[in-house]
Amino acid sequence: xxxxxxxxxxxxxxxxxxxxxxxxxxxxxxxxxxxxxxxxxxxxxxxxxxxxxxxxxxxxxxxxxxxxxxxxxxxxxxxxxxxxxxxxxxxxxxxxxxxxxxxxxxxxxxxxxxxxxxxxxxxxxxxxxxxxxxxxxxxxxx
Amino acid sequence: xxxxxxxxxxxxxxxxxxxxxxxxxxxxxxxxxxxxxxxxxxxxxxxxxxxxxxxxxxxxxxxxxxxxxxxxxxxxxxxxxxxxxxxxxxxxxxxxxxxxxxxxxxxxxxxxxxxxxxxxxxxxxxxxxxxxxxxxxxxxxxxxxxxxxx
Numbered sequence: 276x277x278x279x280x281x282x283x284x285x286x287x288x289x290x291x292x293x294x295x296x297x298x299x300x301x302x303x304x305x306x307x308x309x310x311x312x313x314x315x316x317x318x319x320x321x322x323x324x325x326x327x328x329x330x331x332x333x334x335x336x337x338x339x340x341x342x343x344x345x346x347x348x349x350x351x352x353x354x355x356x357x358x359x360x361x362x363x364x365x366x367x368x369x370x371x372x373x374x375x376x377x378x379x380x381x382x383x384x385x386x387x388x389x390x391x392x393x394x395x396x397x398x399x400x401x402x403x404x405x406x407x408x409x410x411x412x413x414x415x416x417x
Numbered sequence: 418x419x420x421x422x423x424x425x426x427x428x429x430x431x432x433x434x435x436x437x438x439x440x441x442x443x444x445x446x447x448x449x450x451x452x453x454x455x456x457x458x459x460x461x462x463x464x465x466x467x468x469x470x471x472x473x474x475x476x477x478x479x480x481x482x483x484x485x486x487x488x489x490x491x492x493x494x495x496x497x498x499x500x501x502x503x504x505x506x507x508x509x510x511x512x513x514x515x516x517x518x519x520x521x522x523x524x525x526x527x528x529x530x531x532x533x534x535x536x537x538x539x540x541x542x543x544x545x546x547x548x549x550x551x552x553x554x555x556x557x558x559x560x561x562x563x564x565x566x567x
Contacts, residue, residue, distance in 0.1 A: 278556060281510055281529065282530075282531060284505075284506050284510075285507050286428075287507075288427075289424050290424050290444075
């Protein structure tokens with residue numbers, strides 16, 4: 276057992292970014308849906324997950340109300356966010372200022388959205404990215 | 418910075434938690450913590466040292482959270498194995514490292530990344546001599562379990 280050789284082999288291991296075919300198809304489908312929702316001005320913000328880059332969270336508005344949706348559920352992921360959403364019937368809604376809502380909800384959704392927005396240039400849905408990021412940041416850096 | 422360190426961070430996450438899904442989740446947690454903490458990084462240590470401390474701290478919190486969650490919801494049923502190819506050396510290595518104590522996993526993870534004892538000592542808050550002794554013990558342990566079937 277040669278540890279130098281093992282170490283060299285180990286260092287070749289890369290972050291996997293390849294998706295399997297089924298997941299790639301699902302993602303294409305949901306991306307199309309998100310795009311449509313954005314065009315209809317229903318979608319306020321959304322994020323992609325790392326390392327697989329699937330849509331993981333979205334914040335919608337409808338008739339002056341907002342709600343958050345966790346796409347992780349769609350992909351059957353076991354994250355703390357899923358756990359929280361299951362306990363709160365998947366969606367939460369409230370009336371009022373969307374930015375307040377975003378701040379509140381992002382205390383739970385933050386990791387999906389933050390990672391996406393900061394590390395990957397894949398943010399495709401926010402109407403005003405700069406403002407959104409600033410709201411997120413003030414919420415996170417208490 | 419992300420591009421430069423992403424693979425190393427990922428490999429460490431592989432070593433520090435138990436399965437693939439958890440690795441992905443820990444990986445994200447680490448990136449958030451780096452993002453949140455980068456303003457406080459004062460440049461006293463090398464950036465790599467700081468990053469891998471963040472990884473280790475995140476893994477400790479992550480494992481604690483997983484443990485308390487298991488206590489609340491119970492263990493989820495095992496998913497069937499979808500692929501069973503011939504295991505390569507790195508897969509076997511990862512499997513065997515999974516049998517080690519968490520502190521030993523961190524040590525061997527950094528060693529496999531090619532860090533010198535001095536650097537590992539700095540990251541883990543140990544003396545280089547202590548790191549050397551521990552690494553040798555871990556190597557011996559891995560050799561002894563290498564051919565054991567799990």
